Amino acid sequence: MKLIIHGGFFSESEQSSEIKLAKQNSLKNIARLAFEYLQHHSAFDAVAYAVSLLENDPLYNAGIGSQIQSDGIIRMSAAIMDGETQKLSGVINIQGVKNPIEVAKKLIIEDDRVLGGVGAKNYAMENGFENFSTEIPQRRKEYNEKLKSNGKGTVGCVAIDKNGKLAAATSTGGKGFEIPGRISDSATVAGNYANPFCAVSCTGVGEDIVSNATATKIVTRVTDGMTLENAFQKTFEELKAIDGFAGVIAIDNHGNIYHANSYPTMVFASFDGKNFEVFH
Numbered sequence: 001m002k003l004i005i006h007g008g009f010f011s012e013s014e015q016s017s018e019i020k021l022a023k024q025n026s027l028k029n030i031a032r033l034a035f036e037y038l039q040h041h042s043a044f045d046a047v048a049y050a051v052s053l054l055e056n057d058p059l060y061n062a063g064i065g066s067q068i069q070s071d072g073i074i075r076m077s078a079a080i081m082d083g084e085t086q087k088l089s090g091v092i093n094i095q096g097v098k099n100p101i102e103v104a105k106k107l108i109i110e111d112d113r114v115l116g117g118v119g120a121k122n123y124a125m126e127n128g129f130e131n132f133s134t135e136i137p138q139r140r141k142e143y144n145e146k147l148k149s150n151g152k153g154t155v156g157c158v159a160i161d162k163n164g165k166l167a168a169a170t171s172t173g174g175k176g177f178e179i180p181g182r183i184s185d186s187a188t189v190a191g192n193y194a195n196p197f198c199a200v201s202c203t204g205v206g207e208d209i210v211s212n213a214t215a216t217k218i219v220t221r222v223t224d225g226m227t228l229e230n231a232f233q234k235t236f237e238e239l240k241a242i243d244g245f246a247g248v249i250a251i252d253n254h255g256n257i258y259h260a261n262s263y264p265t266m267v268f269a270s271f272d273g274k275n276f277e278v279f280h
Helices: 017-038 043-055 100-109 117-126 137-144 206-212 214-223 228-241
Strands: 002-009 076-082 087-094 114-116 154-160 166-172 192-194 198-204 246-252 257-261 266-271 276-279
Touching: 002 017, 002 043, 002 198, 002 246, 002 257, 017 043, 017 154, 017 266, 017 276, 043 076, 043 100, 043 154, 043 166, 076 100, 076 192, 087 100, 087 117, 087 192, 100 117, 100 166, 114 117, 154 198, 154 246, 166 192, 166 198, 192 214, 198 206, 198 214, 206 214, 206 228, 206 246, 214 228, 214 246, 228 246, 228 257, 246 266, 257 266
Parallel strands: 087 114
Antiparallel strands: 002 154, 002 266, 076 087, 076 166, 154 166, 192 198, 198 246, 246 257, 266 276
């Protein structure tokens, strides 16, 4: 059993040492809680749980603390994928829910498993999710001042459970000030993908991740026999060719963990029950 989580990107020059330390401690705590949960649950349930904890922390740009779009409205996206069934479900540009990842998880049982906008919100309300404002004062201040936030990117988790099953989950509050209706990578197979061989979650510039089909490429290459490290190297070479901005976490079916970013400012933590790794 292993898992790794990421908390998106941040600029070393934009954040105080206090905020950096808070993020490191938060990631470490969430990784520990999620691993404890993984011991008694499937990888599918555990990645959703981990991402919901990240969504609940305003330090990150997902769930509470999500970015505000150019029309003053928060719209969030999230997806989850079960490596065993190879089903993905997700929500795109959903408003007014606390945990988009939980709505995405609920959709896994439906025939129509990826919903957007009003349809996603209506589905959430019909299935017992309460209306909830995820806006925090910091985001409104940043919006009013037309400044970018300190919480860049996305949050995510990949895990392998005691039965060797893999899953990935990803959630984002957007990039801030985007054109309403923009689709991020987080609810697509370019940014969140898993099968019986590998699970991947991405963060960064969604357009770059989609153009590179980043998560899908890595998983496909591992499936075809590449090592996880080599799959990353090949995929990031292709990302570099378009000057892409991305960070990626992954686990393969042998329990190997790997991470990489094109600009070294991704924050993540991994835990296997004995050892923590926290990177920033």
